[in-house]
Amino acid sequence: MNSPQLVPGTKLGAPLNDLFGIFFEDINHAADGGLYAEMVQNRSFEFAPIDNETYQPTTAWKLSDPASLKVTDKDSLNIKNRHYLEVNAQQDVDITNLGFNRGMYIEAGKRYHFSFFVKTLNGRKNVNVHLTDKVGNDVAVPTVISVESHQWLKYTADLDGNQTTTEGRLTLKFEQGTHLLVDMISLFPDDTFNHRPNYVRKDLGETLKALHPKFLRFPGGCLVHDGQLDPDDRGSMYRWKNSIGPVEQRPARRNNWGYNQTLGLGYFEYFELSEDIGAKPLPVLPGGYDPHHDREAPIDQLGEWIDDALDLIEFANGSTATKWGKIRANLGHPKPFNLEYLAIGNEEVGQAFFDRYPYFHKAIKAKYPEIKLINTAGPFAAGKEFDRGWKSAQDNHSDLVDEHYYMDPEWFLANQHRYDSYDPNGPKAFLGEYASKANQWYNAVVEASYMIGLERNADKVGLACYAPLFCNVDYENWGTDLIYFDQKEVSPTVNYFVQQLFMKYQGTDNVYYQLKDLPKAKVVDDQPIVGKFFIQGDKARAKFENIVLDDGHQKQKFGSQTVDHEEKIELGSTDATDYTITFDVTKTDQDSKGTHFCFGQQESDKWFVWILGGWANTDSMVRVHHGKADSDWTQTTWSMAKGRTYHCKLVVDDRRVQTFIDGQLFNDVVIASTVIEPVYTNMTYDRNTKQYYFKVVNVTKQPRAIMVDSDQFSNGSVYQLSGHPDAENKLGTNNQITTNRQPFNGQKLTLPPYSVTVLISPHRLDQTK
Structure with a gap:
């Protein structure tokens, strides 16, 4: 069989703009205990059961004498940082912070900045500060701080590591007779990323910069809108104004992923980080609605929420003569951050959000018409909530619509042409969260094939970012992430290197080209949905x-x-390609979830599911279950009440599935066949480097080759990623995939099995049309 033949072109197509970027959310301890370089956990004694039922004010601390060491709030550092430790030593006492993970990573030869706020109640007293290993041996030269002020005052000291440990501790020792108040006990490495104070870990910052992202979406995610409406409430939504200014005045808050969020890494730091890694900032603000708990800000009280959005734009872009521009300058950044994008809402479902979005849109566009506004289409790839989001975006003329979906590789292969039919004249899609539910090389290669489609449809897809970004290996909330780390080291996943390739070699414009004699695609699964x-x-x-x-x-x-809990009861089987199943179902207990009706099982590990209830009892969904991964093909909001009987009808016609509840159509979806192309390709041009990039993805076990019918790439180079489909990077091991750079002879491009390749032209070319 002859190899396909590439005929490169020079005519430019749709611009790619800021297509590939990254998304940061404080999940998996991505901020505190992660990107945020603070080494002390619970530095201000603000941990509480609202964060996690196991938390208390002294979580992560070891107290030598609880009778002499108590957390109280009668003489607070400030109204937003209420709790502190009172030391009233009847004998020599000490407190020890355990840090995150197994302890603090202290390196010999490195410097660490210690600080705390203290006021003495009975004269001048000394506090001995130690960095130790797990058993109490000093790993840095101790220091003594003399406290003499009867007002809250910040004290600082530098500690130089002389031994290395991954189980470090910070210990403060107080002599008998000491009576003082302590708060905001902090320890930072000197060598943070770009050496900024109150900033991010150097290794994690460098790992982000090495991706070459076009934008940084922050700070979430579900934590954006999950919480109370009152910004001063301990369990409030994420309100950006709480996250700027002196860290001791930022209120700790509940993180909806089950831990505490200090807000030490706040909006100013996110803007700085965007700048430092060369990415455009893309903040996400709540729209006055918490869909998790149905909390709604009254429409006539949306003013403060809209003002938050307008003030944020002024904070980012305003001159120093403006109120919020001056605040930005006082924080150390007189120049604007050049904000271009702003998202309102995240994964909202329900009419309440879409009743409120127009008020934000109108006010922001009236004052800042240049800002690109992002609406939301919920957490599912299709269905009535998804359609509601897109209709809102079209009605309000939103610039982009935020789509989220996490699916198995089969879904991505079956939906390669998802965006081909989108309207290039309407709002653009922003694929704000996606992943193929595993960190193995096959998943990464399939993601690469899908990214080819995103590039190809750059006139309809404006932005895209994998999610989640970070995971501390000892605090996992979500099972597939881009970068794993502990207190010592970082391990980019194999998926990371695919994202890096597409970001670094994205280009600025698509290019028209031809690929001749390409073999036909292989249809893996196009059978009717029949079986048990x-x-x-x-x-x-x-x-x-x-x-x-x-x-x-x-x-x-x-x-x-x-059926009870996760019990399974088989009913029957059918080989008919067009059938209807009806049943009545009643939930007989008060549990928050519901039940499943499963069908079309032919393989032991694959079947289709009609979900009645779903996550938090809010959904009617059609799911494909395959092995350990699920793909939710369509969703409609619905809940299952206790004691009520529902008449349900499932209609299956070949690969089309329809569901009805009490006579009303809820789900209607065609499960597209899984199709594997011999190769997935796209060609782009970079106006900055004057280079052409031809990307090729081979998701099969067969080696491939493409003949290049042009000297356009002669004397260029090839950058290639390949590996075993099960390859997976683990913390402490080397990269399990092969990365290869080599010159290109201008004729035959060889593509190993399961590979991602970019063919790069030499710099000298500038022949675009």
């Missing part, structure tokens, strides 16, 4: 009655069944 059907509990007890299968020839009835 069964019921399965979803953490609730449900009774199924009047179960009937109608295959067009006969009706088959099944006896009543009750």
Whole structure:
């Protein structure tokens, strides 16, 4: 068989603009205990059960004598930092902070900046500061700080490491008779990223910069809108004004992922980080609605929320003559941050958000028409909530619409042409969160094939970013992430290197080209949805009655069944390609979830699911379950009430699935066939480097080759990633995939199995049209 032939072009197509970037959310301890370089956990004694039911004010601290060391709030450092430690030593006492993970990473030869706020209540007293290993041996030269002020005052000291440990501790020792108050006990490495104070870890910052992202979306994610409406409430939503200014005046808050968020890494630091890694800032603000708890700011009280958005733009872009521009300058950044994008809301579902979005849109566009506003389409790839978000964006003329989905590789292969039919004249898609649910090389290669489609549709897709970005290996909330780390080191996943390749070699414009003699695609799965059907509990007890299968020839009835928790009960099977199953279902307990009706099982580890209830009992969904990964193909908001009987109908016609509840259509989806192309390709041009990039992804186990019918790439180079499909990077090990750079002879481009390749022209070319 002859190899396909590439005929490169020079005519430019759609610009790619800021297509590939990154998304930061404080999940998996990505901020505190992660990117934020603070080494002390619970530095201000603000941990509380609202963060996590196991938390208390002394979490992460070891107190030698609890009777002499108590957390109180009668003489606070300030109104936003209420709790502190009172030391009233009846004997020599000490407190020790355990840090994050197994302890603090202290390196010999490195300097660490210690600080705390203290006021003495009985005259001048000495505080001995030690960095030790797990058993108490000093790993830095101790220092003594003399405290003499009867007012809250910040004291600082530098500690120089003389031994290395990954189980370091910070210990403060107080002599008998000491009576003082202590708060904001802090330890930072001297060599933060770009040597900024109150900033990010050097290794993690460098890992982000090495990606070459075009934008940084922050600070989330679900934590943006999950919380109370009052910004002063301990469990409030993320309100950006709480996150700027002196760290001792930033209120600790509940993180919706089950831990505490200090806000030490705040909006000013996020803007700085964007600048330092060469990315455009893309902040996300709440829209006055918490969809997790149905909290709604009254529409006539949206003013403060809209003002937050307008003030943020002024903070980022305003001159120093403006109120918020001056505040930015006083924080150390007189020049504007040049904000271009702003998102309102994150994954919102329900009409309440979309009733409020227009007020934000109108006010922001009236004052700042140049700002590109991003609407949201919810957390699913299709369905009525997804459609609601897109309709809102079209009605309000939003610039972009934020889509989120996490699917298995089959879904991405089946949906390669998802954006081909989008309207290039309407709002652009922003793929704000996506991943293929594993950090193995096959997943990364499939993601690369999908990114080819995003590039190809740059006239319809404006932005895209993998999620989540970070995970501290000892605090995992979410199972697939781009970068893993502990207190000592960082391990980019194999997926990271795919993202890096596409960001570094994105280019500025698509290029028209031809690929001749390409073999036909392989259809892996186009069979009708037939096979076994069964019921399965979803953490609730449900009774199924009047179960009937109608295959067009006969009706088959099944006896009543009750499933509990995750119990599974098989019912029957059908090989008809067009059939209807009806049943009545009643949830008989008060559990928050619901139940599943499963169908189309032909393989032991693959079947289709009609989810009745779903996450927090809010969904009717059609899911494909395959092995350890699920793909939710479509969703409609719906909840299952206790004691109420619902009449349900499932209609399957070949690969089309429809669901009805009490006569109303809820889901309607065609499960597209899984198709594997021999190669996935796209060509771009970079106006800055004057180079052409031809990207090729091979997701198969067969080696491929492409003949290049042009000298356009002669004397250029090839950058290639390849590996075993199960390859996975682990902390403490070398990169498990092969990265290869080599000159290109101008004729044959060889593509190993499971590979991602970019062919790079020499710098001398500038022949665009």
